[in-house]
Amino acid sequence: xxxxxxxxxxxxxxxxxxxxxxxxxxxxxxxxxxxxxxxxxxxxxxxxxxxxxxxxxxxxxxxxxxxxxxxxxxxxxxxxxxxxxxxxxxxxxxxxxxxxxxxxxxxxxxxxxxxxxxxxxxxxxxxxxxxxxxxxxxxxxxxxxxxxxxxxxxxxxxxxxxxxxxxxxxxxxxxxxxxxxxxxxxxxxxxxxxxxxxxxxxxxxxxxxxxxxxxxxxxxxxxxxxxxxxxxxxxxxxxxxxxxxxxxxxxxxxxxxxxxxxxxxxxxxxxxxxxxxxxxxxxxxxxxxxxxxxxxxxxxxxxxxxxxxxxxxxxxxxxxxxxxxxxxxxxxxxxxxxxxxxxxxxxxxxxxxxxxxxxxxxxxxxxxxxxxxxxxxxxxxxxxxxxxxxxxxxxxxxxxxxxxxxxxxxxxxxxxxxxxxxxxxxxxxxxxxxxxxxxxxxxxxxxxxxxxxxxxxxxxxxxxxxxxxxxxxxxxxxxxxx
Numbered sequence: 001x002x003x004x005x006x007x008x009x010x011x012x013x014x015x016x017x018x019x020x021x022x023x024x025x026x027x028x029x030x031x032x033x034x035x036x037x038x039x040x041x042x043x044x045x046x047x048x049x050x051x052x053x054x055x056x057x058x059x060x061x062x063x064x065x066x067x068x069x070x071x072x073x074x075x076x077x078x079x080x081x082x083x084x085x086x087x088x089x090x091x092x093x094x095x096x097x098x099x100x101x102x103x104x105x106x107x108x109x110x111x112x113x114x115x116x117x118x119x120x121x122x123x124x125x126x127x128x129x130x131x132x133x134x135x136x137x138x139x140x141x142x143x144x145x146x147x148x149x150x151x152x153x154x155x156x157x158x159x160x161x162x163x164x165x166x167x168x169x170x171x172x173x174x175x176x177x178x179x180x181x182x183x184x185x186x187x188x189x190x191x192x193x194x195x196x197x198x199x200x201x202x203x204x205x206x207x208x209x210x211x212x213x214x215x216x217x218x219x220x221x222x223x224x225x226x227x228x229x230x231x232x233x234x235x236x237x238x239x240x241x242x243x244x245x246x247x248x249x250x251x252x253x254x255x256x257x258x259x260x261x262x263x264x265x266x267x268x269x270x271x272x273x274x275x276x277x278x279x280x281x282x283x284x285x286x287x288x289x290x291x292x293x294x295x296x297x298x299x300x301x302x303x304x305x306x307x308x309x310x311x312x313x314x315x316x317x318x319x320x321x322x323x324x325x326x327x328x329x330x331x332x333x334x335x336x337x338x339x340x341x342x343x344x345x346x347x348x349x350x351x352x353x354x355x356x357x358x359x360x361x362x363x364x365x366x367x368x369x370x371x372x373x374x375x376x377x378x379x380x381x382x383x384x385x386x387x388x389x390x391x392x393x394x395x396x397x398x399x400x401x402x403x404x405x406x407x408x409x410x411x412x413x414x415x416x417x418x419x420x421x422x423x424x425x426x427x428x429x430x431x432x433x434x435x436x437x438x439x440x441x442x443x444x445x446x447x448x449x450x451x452x453x454x455x456x457x458x459x460x461x462x463x464x465x466x467x468x469x470x471x472x473x474x475x476x477x478x479x480x481x482x
């Protein structure tokens with residue numbers, strides 16, 4: 001382009017008879033100088049491409065039980081609907097059912113340890129019955145989920161391998177807006193595809209994700225890139241590509257990555273506990289608007305305004321009040337409601353923290369001992385597999401509404417094997433196992449593994465409570481066969 005423009009300028013001067021002498025232009029030299037300033041990603045890809053994997057997931061066909069949608073309708077009306085071909089479900093042997101077809105999906109991930117620990121997105125592996133990991137050298141492994149966290153969209157999976165290639169992990173706190181980045185993944189199944197761009201923004205708040213301060217980039221990310229790494233020019237992973245903003249379903253210049261600092265924090269929790277333990281303050285908060293700031297007599301609209309305090313919560317016990325504006329949490333500035341949500345969620349339950357607030361125009365400091373946030377995640381990991389294998393259930397923690405109703409317990413997400421045979425169903429609440437009340441997944445796991453051949457479970461269902469005896473699978477099936 002520069003060379004063509006220069007030629008046109010010289011021609012115009014000659015035709016017009018201009019006596020102005022134009023200085024010579026050297027477009028080739030200029031182009032070389034500009035090219036020299038552009039980033040070179042070849043070394044980055046050579047060093048890290050082998051550690052980026054393609055993930056294929058399969059969700060097997062299943063039958064889901066549903067309530068009768070036509071319960072109470074007179075028989076003559078039902079017969080009339082049938083005659084006219086109205087499409088509604090017919091009951092199977094166990095009631096009304098939906099038959100779900102087999103589903104397949106794909107995503108990306110990256111290896112962070114030589115023995116096969118892989119980081120990816122929660123939404124890539126969520127609900128998968130089978131996970132296969134494909135490496136660039138055409139090796140394929142079956143993977144198992146160590147843990148998965150929906151709130152941050154981070155998952156840890158594991159393959160059995162040795163001396164596997166690993167990525168180099170960086171620090172997302174040092175990321176600067178405008179710096180070059182590269183994404184590697186498998187968009188639309190095209191493995192080890194490399195795209196590049198710049199960091200468009202940091203700490204981006206998205207309406208559906210209050211726990212993640214996303215890194216926004218304009219690197220091309222498409223379906224299949226999810227779970228893949230975002231690199232800086234040092235070849236360090238600074239984020240996990242997670243979402244795009246699109247009105248077409250494809251890339252439109254707006255992609256978002258989970259910061260690697262947060263992802264590694266979640267990874268440590270998942271590997272150790274199979275779930276993420278989050279603190280809970282027990283408040284409803286909102287961001288200060290300019291109008292609210294003026295009404296409170298503030299010059300700047302910064303802070304998290306406490307709109308409501310839940311009874312019996314950590315906030316109430318600490319003496320926080322409705323109308324307080326939180327400006328510091330453990331010495332870190334709180335600019336908006338999202339900052340406070342993340343700070344509290346990053347802290348562990350039963351830990352004390354200093355909270356500084358503005359109250360009636362004056363600063364006040366309180367010490368808060370956080371509660372445990374309701375655990376609605378499905379228990380995973382090795383311990384979960386052991387308990388699920390013997391009993392045949394997948395469980396999750398109670399949400400706030402369920403806690404008010406039952407106090408303690410675990411909700412059955414899936415039931416099969418011994419549990420299903422004993423009559424335990426999806427949606428049942430396990431209140432006690434072996435005569436002991438269940439307050440955590442760890443207690444549940446220990447009670448199941450300590451049992452011999454049978455185990456008594458107290459179950460809450462449809463407003464009533466009952467005990468069921470479950471005949472467990474043996475602790476070691478190989479020994480039993482002998």
